[in-house]
Amino acid sequence: MSPESLARMSNMAIYSSMLVLVGAMFAFAASFAGGRRKPADVVVTTEVGAGGTAVITRTELSVVEPGRRAANIGISLSWLAFALLLAGVVLRGIWAERAPWGNMYEFSITAALSVLGVYLLANTRVDLRWLGLFVVIPVLLTLGVAVTVLYTEAAQLVPALKSYWLVIHVFAAIVCAGAFTLAAATAGLSLVRDRAEKRGNVEGFLSARIPDAERLRALTNKTLAFAFPLWTFAVVAGAIWAENAWGRYWGWDPKETWAFITWVVYAAYLHARSTAGWRGNKASIIAIAGWAAFLMNYFGVNFLASSLHSYAGVGS
Amino acid sequence: MSQLPPLSNTGFLRWIWRQLTSMKTALVLLFLLALASVPGSIYPQRGVDPIKVRDYIANNPSWGPTLDRFGFFEVYSSPWFSAIYLLLFISLIGCVVPRVGVHFRAMRSAPPAAPKLLDRLAGTRTFTTDKDPAEVLNVAANALRQRKWRVVMGPQGAASWVAAEKGYLRETGNLVFHLALLFVLVAIAIGGLFGWKGNVIVREGSSFSDTLTQYDAWGGGRYTDAQDLPPFSFTLDKFTVDFERGVAQRGAPRAFEAEMSYKTDPSAPSQRALVEVNEPLVIGGAKVFLVGHGYAPIVTVTDKFGVQIFNDAVPFLPQDGMFTSTGVVKIPDSTPRLGLQALFLPTAALDEIRGPHSTFPGPDDPALFMSAWKGDLGLDSGTPQSVYRIVTDKMSKIGLGQLKIGESWKLPDGSGTVTFVGFKRWASFQIASDPGKELALVFVTLSILGLSLSLFIRRRRVWVKVATLDGVTVIQLAGIMRTSTFDDEDIGALSEDLDGVEQALMAAEVIRGNLEEER
Ligand code: HEM
Numbered sequence: 001m002s003p004e005s006l007a008r009m010s011n012m013a014i015y016s017s018m019l020v021l022v023g024a025m026f027a028f029a030a031s032f033a034g035g036r037r038k039p040a041d042v043v044v045t046t047e048v049g050a051g052g053t054a055v056i057t058r059t060e061l062s063v064v065e066p067g068r069r070a071a072n073i074g075i076s077l078s079w080l081a082f083a084l085l086l087a088g089v090v091l092r093g094i095w096a097e098r099a100p101w102g103n104m105y106e107f108s109i110t111a112a113l114s115v116l117g118v119y120l121l122a123n124t125r126v127d128l129r130w131l132g133l134f135v136v137i138p139v140l141l142t143l144g145v146a147v148t149v150l151y152t153e154a155a156q157l158v159p160a161l162k163s164y165w166l167v168i169h170v171f172a173a174i175v176c177a178g179a180f181t182l183a184a185a186t187a188g189l190s191l192v193r194d195r196a197e198k199r200g201n202v203e204g205f206l207s208a209r210i211p212d213a214e215r216l217r218a219l220t221n222k223t224l225a226f227a228f229p230l231w232t233f234a235v236v237a238g239a240i241w242a243e244n245a246w247g248r249y250w251g252w253d254p255k256e257t258w259a260f261i262t263w264v265v266y267a268a269y270l271h272a273r274s275t276a277g278w279r280g281n282k283a284s285i286i287a288i289a290g291w292a293a294f295l296m297n298y299f300g301v302n303f304l305a306s307s308l309h310s311y312a313g314v315g316s
Numbered sequence: 317m318s319q320l321p322p323l324s325n326t327g328f329l330r331w332i333w334r335q336l337t338s339m340k341t342a343l344v345l346l347f348l349l350a351l352a353s354v355p356g357s358i359y360p361q362r363g364v365d366p367i368k369v370r371d372y373i374a375n376n377p378s379w380g381p382t383l384d385r386f387g388f389f390e391v392y393s394s395p396w397f398s399a400i401y402l403l404l405f406i407s408l409i410g411c412v413v414p415r416v417g418v419h420f421r422a423m424r425s426a427p428p429a430a431p432k433l434l435d436r437l438a439g440t441r442t443f444t445t446d447k448d449p450a451e452v453l454n455v456a457a458n459a460l461r462q463r464k465w466r467v468v469m470g471p472q473g474a475a476s477w478v479a480a481e482k483g484y485l486r487e488t489g490n491l492v493f494h495l496a497l498l499f500v501l502v503a504i505a506i507g508g509l510f511g512w513k514g515n516v517i518v519r520e521g522s523s524f525s526d527t528l529t530q531y532d533a534w535g536g537g538r539y540t541d542a543q544d545l546p547p548f549s550f551t552l553d554k555f556t557v558d559f560e561r562g563v564a565q566r567g568a569p570r571a572f573e574a575e576m577s578y579k580t581d582p583s584a585p586s587q588r589a590l591v592e593v594n595e596p597l598v599i600g601g602a603k604v605f606l607v608g609h610g611y612a613p614i615v616t617v618t619d620k621f622g623v624q625i626f627n628d629a630v631p632f633l634p635q636d637g638m639f640t641s642t643g644v645v646k647i648p649d650s651t652p653r654l655g656l657q658a659l660f661l662p663t664a665a666l667d668e669i670r671g672p673h674s675t676f677p678g679p680d681d682p683a684l685f686m687s688a689w690k691g692d693l694g695l696d697s698g699t700p701q702s703v704y705r706i707v708t709d710k711m712s713k714i715g716l717g718q719l720k721i722g723e724s725w726k727l728p729d730g731s732g733t734v735t736f737v738g739f740k741r742w743a744s745f746q747i748a749s750d751p752g753k754e755l756a757l758v759f760v761t762l763s764i765l766g767l768s769l770s771l772f773i774r775r776r777r778v779w780v781k782v783a784t785l786d787g788v789t790v791i792q793l794a795g796i797m798r799t800s801t802f803d804d805e806d807i808g809a810l811s812e813d814l815d816g817v818e819q820a821l822m823a824a825e826v827i828r829g830n831l832e833e834e835r
Contacts (some may be wrong), residue, residue: 040824072761076827110648152565153562153563153565163594204587225771225772226771228767228771229764229767229768230769232763232764232767233764236757236760236761236764240757241594243594244594244595244596245594245605246605246607246746247513247603247605247607247746247747247748248513248746248748249750249753249756250504251363251364252356252361252363252364252391253364253394254357257353257354257356257357258357260353261350261353261354264346264349264350264353265347265350267346268343268346268347268350270348270771271339271342271343272343274339275339275340275343276339277340278340278343293350
């Protein structure tokens with residue numbers, strides 16, 4: 001197959017994926033708007049008190065259950081979009097004859113793939129249909145920015161990027177992008193829901209349709225417990241790569257600095273969830289701050305700072 | 317920081333220590349660490365780019381020096397940054413070391429006896445049986461032991477219990493993680509104190525031997541012996557580069573290769589090696605990394621009598637991605653002394669806005685633009701001179717010239733002729749020895765393993781209680797999670813544990829099925 005047709009197919013797969021995602025977004029939105037009131041939902045939370053005894057709290061909350069049928073359509077469309085996006089990324093890699101992670105356009109489409117993939121996989125284990133709208137929107141935005149602002153023709157890599165550590169490092173970082181985004185979404189929703197619960201009124205349009213704050217916090221926690229060791233690994237793999245390429249494993253380059261800041265903020269999150277007085281909203285805010293640091297590293301450093309890592313390939 | 321500090325000296329010290337090793341302080345210190353790292357990504361850093369720092373201070377005379385005084389150009393070795401991470405690690409020691417002892421004792425002690433009332437625990441299950449209580453407990457205990465639980469049997473009798481606990485590795489992992497971080501810091505410190513690194517530019521066909529005087533720049537730690545560097549040497553035989561010629565990312569580098577021959581010490585046989593980006597040469601405990609490259613135009617100069625007074629390839633420094641390169645040629649053997657300030661363009665172009673510049677990094681159409689000076693080059697002043705700059709304060713300009721390869725320029729004042737013979741390439745190498753890096757890698761790996769244990773393993777307890785009431789033997793199963801995080805799936809994991817015991821009891825025909833289940 002000629003390179004041009006591979007390129008065209010890759011782009012076409014990505015555009016179709018966006019189209020399908022728009023459909024998924026409408027389905028999730030419809031599911032959200034057309035929710036049915038559920039009589040009562042029993043929430044059981046356990047907490048270890050003094051001396052290792054468990055304290056069980058049961059809370060009964062009336063919530064609106066987002067429409068099932070529309071949500072299922074949203075999930076199916078999301079899977080279709082995921083498959084198309086995966087095809088787009090893989091075709092891009094075949095076209096470029098390397099792992100498709102050589103510039104910001106490629107990072108972005110893979111990050112979008114990762115956000116969607118992490119969400120859909122998590123959804124097979126716990127019912128996360130209600131979260132769909134909050135995942136599909138950032139994925140669409142990322143893809144939109146990728147195809148309009150960041151698009152570059154495939155090109156070979158600069159020599160510093162020719163390393164299998166690159167593949168490992170970037171892969172881990174991109175999976176983390178998915179998990180961090182998901183965690184930021186659940187953390188943000190937990191703040192909304194928490195405020196409603198504290199006011200004693202969970203009937204608001206948004207807060208009635210999402211799980212209670214404690215469960216949202218648990219989801220955030222779970223996602224970040226998975227992502228933090230992976231991020232640690234990604235940073236270490238990056239350091240090994242840097243040692244091979246530049247002769248030092250850590251040089252406080254802006255990209256390295258922000259990777260470190262992201263790591264420290266998420267370490268603070270993991271501490272906060274077991275520090276008295278910090279487990280609730282404060283921990284959620286830290287989780288969002290960690291995501292902000294990650295985004296800063298991703299966009300801010302690539303565009304603003306002069307860095308050894310300036311291989312973004314934007315505008316050239 | 318709930319209570320006021322006590323007033324006595326030892327009381328006060330103990331209070332300080334307790335505050336320092338509290339989780340809240342660790343949290344605040346982590347925030348401070350993140351915050352303190354930010355300025356280093358905003359302001360240029362001496363360790364990364366000293367020239368940028370100099371320029372920054374020169375361009376911002378009002379606050380540049382103030383920022384400098386407070387260490388904003390050396391954030392990561394500044395007193396305030398060091399203070400934060402040292403406090404954090406002191407806090408870590410104070411926090412983690414006592415937990416090692418506590419955990420060690422916990423690992424060796426028996427799980428606690430069953431609480432009086434299991435009913436209050438989440439997921440309690442109740443069954444009845446006509447089997448002997450001791451037999452029931454034996455079956456349960458064996459099932460738990462098989463699943464690697466630590467099991468304790470209660471006293472013999474009609475009403476007794478089995479207590480079991482699992483997941484001690486969680487705390488072990490957490491301790492390993494924190495302690496390994498401490499040793500990563502130690503390994504970094506070892507690298508800083510005993511390591512060294514230097515940079516050198518080597519032209520094609522030239523050699524380098526590993527002594528201090530041969531480096532363009534060199535820095536070592538406090539305990540590095542600069543007189544005792546490994547005695548290797550190498551020659552850059554050939555340097556090949558390749559640039560993108562397609563439309564996308566035109567001019568971006570695609571491959572660098574340095575063909576080298578090297579000796580581990582002067583008497584050793586010569587060996588050959590190919591050094592590339594990402595493929596350093598490992599030699600004598602050090603690594604030789606290819607970090608950059610450029611052009612060295614070959615220039616000859618003859619004096620007014622036609623006698624050659626200069627013939628050399630002079631390394632020029634690239635100024636942009638297209639390798640518009642600047643450099644100087646100093647000719648000390650002429651009278652008066654001559655100096656050339658020059659621009660080397662691998663693919664020359666001239667326009668009104670940018671002046672002479674290069675449009676492609678490959679040598680498609682090389683040209684040399686220069687201004688010639690005569691007078692005092694400052695070579696006799698005794699102060700070290702940059703090989704990339706001429707101080708023209710005490711010199712006068714002779715004229716401007718422009719050459720293609722093979723062309724000559726007769727200086728307008730008749731003092732000589734400059735010929736642009738051709739060019740060589742040069743490669744720059746970073747040569748580094750970091751004796752701490754393997755140790756750092758070992759401990760970082762250990763810390764990731766510890767972290768994973770700490771985050772994925774759940775510490776939990778299970779009890780099986782048997783009591784005979786009115787001739788009926790009642791069995792109760794219950795458990796608790798001992799993790800302190802909000803994790804609603806923990807409950808699910810616990811019920812899987814209870815399922816396991818229940819199935820073992822069913823398999824031994826102790827119970828027939830679930831009579832009463834409460835979740
Ligand atoms: C270099 C700084 C530190 C980093 C990067 C760090 C990182 C972490 C991380 C990622 C966790 C999560 C693992 C888990 O939940 O088991 C954790 C847990 C923990 N850390 Fe740290 N830590 C640091 C310093 C400290 C200090 C100074 C203390 C003492 C005040 C401390 C006490 C704890 C405790 C008690 C836990 C367990 C919390 C739990 O049971 O979930 N850490 N730490």
